[in-house]
Amino acid sequence: MRVVVIGGGIVGAAAAHYLTGRGASVTVVDGGYQGEATQASAGVVCPWVDHPEDDDWYRLNREGARAYPGLVETLGEDFGYAKVGALLVAEDPADLEPVRSLLHRRYADAPEMGEVVDVPAPAELFPPLSDTLSALLVPGAARVDGRSVRDALLNAAVAQGARIHAGAATLTPDGEVRVHAAADVPVPGAPSGEGRLWTPGGGAARSGSEETGGSWRQAEPRDPAAAQDLAAAQGLAAAQDPAARNAGAQEAGTRGAGAQDAGARGPEGARGAGAARGAGAARGAEAVRGAEAVRAVGAGAGRVFADEGVPVEAEAVIVAGGAWAGEVCRPLGAELPVFPRRGQILHATLEGVDTAWWPIVLPSDGPYLLGFPGSRVVIGATVEDVGFAPRVTMGGLEEVLRAGLRIAPGLAGATVTETRVGLRPVYAPGRALIGPLTSRVVVATGLSAYGLTAGPYAGRLAGALALGETPPIDLAPYAPTRC
Numbered sequence: 001m002r003v004v005v006i007g008g009g010i011v012g013a014a015a016a017h018y019l020t021g022r023g024a025s026v027t028v029v030d031g032g033y034q035g036e037a038t039q040a041s042a043g044v045v046c047p048w049v050d051h052p053e054d055d056d057w058y059r060l061n062r063e064g065a066r067a068y069p070g071l072v073e074t075l076g077e078d079f080g081y082a083k084v085g086a087l088l089v090a091e092d093p094a095d096l097e098p099v100r101s102l103l104h105r106r107y108a109d110a111p112e113m114g115e116v117v118d119v120p121a122p123a124e125l126f127p128p129l130s131d132t133l134s135a136l137l138v139p140g141a142a143r144v145d146g147r148s149v150r151d152a153l154l155n156a157a158v159a160q161g162a163r164i165h166a167g168a169a170t171l172t173p174d175g176e177v178r179v180h181a182a183a184d185v186p187v188p189g190a191p192s193g194e195g196r197l198w199t200p201g202g203g204a205a206r207s208g209s210e211e212t213g214g215s216w217r218q219a220e221p222r223d224p225a226a227a228q229d230l231a232a233a234q235g236l237a238a239a240q241d242p243a244a245r246n247a248g249a250q251e252a253g254t255r256g257a258g259a260q261d262a263g264a265r266g267p268e269g270a271r272g273a274g275a276a277r278g279a280g281a282a283r284g285a286e287a288v289r290g291a292e293a294v295r296a297v298g299a300g301a302g303r304v305f306a307d308e309g310v311p312v313e314a315e316a317v318i319v320a321g322g323a324w325a326g327e328v329c330r331p332l333g334a335e336l337p338v339f340p341r342r343g344q345i346l347h348a349t350l351e352g353v354d355t356a357w358w359p360i361v362l363p364s365d366g367p368y369l370l371g372f373p374g375s376r377v378v379i380g381a382t383v384e385d386v387g388f389a390p391r392v393t394m395g396g397l398e399e400v401l402r403a404g405l406r407i408a409p410g411l412a413g414a415t416v417t418e419t420r421v422g423l424r425p426v427y428a429p430g431r432a433l434i435g436p437l438t439s440r441v442v443v444a445t446g447l448s449a450y451g452l453t454a455g456p457y458a459g460r461l462a463g464a465l466a467l468g469e470t471p472p473i474d475l476a477p478y479a480p481t482r483c
């Protein structure tokens with residue numbers, strides 16, 4: 001069976017990996033859009049503390065987290081996954097009680113979270129932390145490097161025969177795929193396109209750091225009706241926001257260094273699986289092997305293409321286009337309320353300090369902290385509904401820094417090495433969107449702030465649907481509602 005996967009973020013990469021493993025002939029098309037969520041993601045895998053009132057949402061994230069150790073084994077690559085544990089921190093120890101009960105309640109069905117313990121002096125485990133904090137440790141929580149997982153999945157898919165094309169895909173009303181040359185997009189804060197395999201890429205409604213509700217951390221729309229309105233308004237907001245238009249103009253006009261980088265690092269380079277693909281990505285204009293190169297004109301969400309695109313034959317299509325998935329599906333007559341939720345995040349180094357095994361730090365509100373190998377600490381992230389505007393802003397950085405230093409004053413002397421920005425794909429009804437849209441098109445997006453956790457699993461579920469297999473869990477709760 002021939003399957004086209006639109007989008008090469010973590011969900012599309014996982015779908016391609018699963019499908020090639022089942023013998024399908026897979027083509028992944030990725031436009032290298034500025035703001036891809038996966039390249040910006042922090043790396044927290046700790047699903048048990050969230051969504052106390054939505055068992056379906058929780059189940060997907062729990063299964064996603066549970067699948068990671070198997071993925072490490074299958075891929076046999078180091079993609080930064082490590083069970084370092086998570087410290088849930090609070091100024092007032094009483095504030096930890098609701099999440100303690102939630103974890104206690106969930107433990108029986110998720111013993112992989114490990115036995116939760118009190119940590120009276122969390123700075124002993126994460127030295128820069130304020131000594132006024134109390135904490136619970138969730139030992140089974142893990143951190144992972146989003147770019148590396150995506151790359152490992154794509155590498156494995158390519159090794160199993162997948163083809164990867166740099167280009168922007170559109171659908172015809174009957175679900176046929178056409179590929180246009182990708183708009184050229186540098187990722188702000190990641191000028192080298194580091195870790196990217198085949199191509200560079202990577203009316204304000206609300207701004208604030210991760211907010212909380214009944215759960216320990218909450219980054220989902222609280223009011224589905226309001227979120228629907230917001231999603232409807234997003235197109236207008238993005239179109240009217242001069243900053244978003246600027247981003248679009250940059251997208252249409254620049255590529256360059258990242259593209260060369262992509263050619264050098266591509267799966268074809270690593271595996272010798274197709275020098276032609278690397279060359280195509282490096283030129284940034286070639287869409288489908290053997291096809292005539294075409295140019296695209298892109299701006300924000302509503303991309304307009306100057307050409308009809310090159311058709312790619314397939315029996316099934318998976319739309320894993322992240323925040324852009326609604327736009328991709330529109331020609332099918334489906335108005336999916338999917339919108340972007342911006343996250344700005346900061347990387348710093350603490351020279352000479354071994355941060356590799358520091359636990360994740362999760363306050364109930366405001367920025368979280370993660371340690372990675374290489375003396376790296378990640379502080380993130382903002383939660384902003386500002387349309388397709390993948391920019392690092394002064395206000396965003398200030399918010400992350402101020403709140404980060406409040407809980408970890410010991411980071412004041414750290415060297416800021418990088419900022420990243422990504423657009424979380426949010427489905428307005430408030431949970432993931434995975435299911436068939438037509439007899440040949442499956443959509444998989446909406447993982448919002450949990451896409452690193454659930455992304456590999458969601459991609460696998462979408463792959464199963466595309467092949468007509470029965471997925472391992474009931475997907476009815478995530479099925480698209482055609483508007």
Ligand SMILES: Cc1cc2nc3c(=O)[nH]c(=O)nc-3n(C[C@H](O)[C@H](O)[C@H](O)COP(=O)(O)OP(=O)(O)OC[C@H]3O[C@@H](n4cnc5c(N)ncnc54)[C@H](O)[C@@H]3O)c2cc1C
Nearest residue numbers: 007009031033037038042043044169322343422451452453
């Ligand atoms: C700052 C930040 C921190 C985060 N931290 C965490 C975390 O700690 N833990 C966690 O679980 N999750 C986290 N997330 C969420 C997670 O990153 C996302 O949910 C996840 O990466 C979404 O993956 P995706 O594949 O659906 O979308 P994306 O990664 O956005 O990928 C979509 C891809 O589709 C491509 N595309 C779109 N339209 C087209 C088209 N028409 N043609 C071709 N290509 C197209 C784009 O170029 C893009 O590469 C974070 C997100 C952000 C922004």
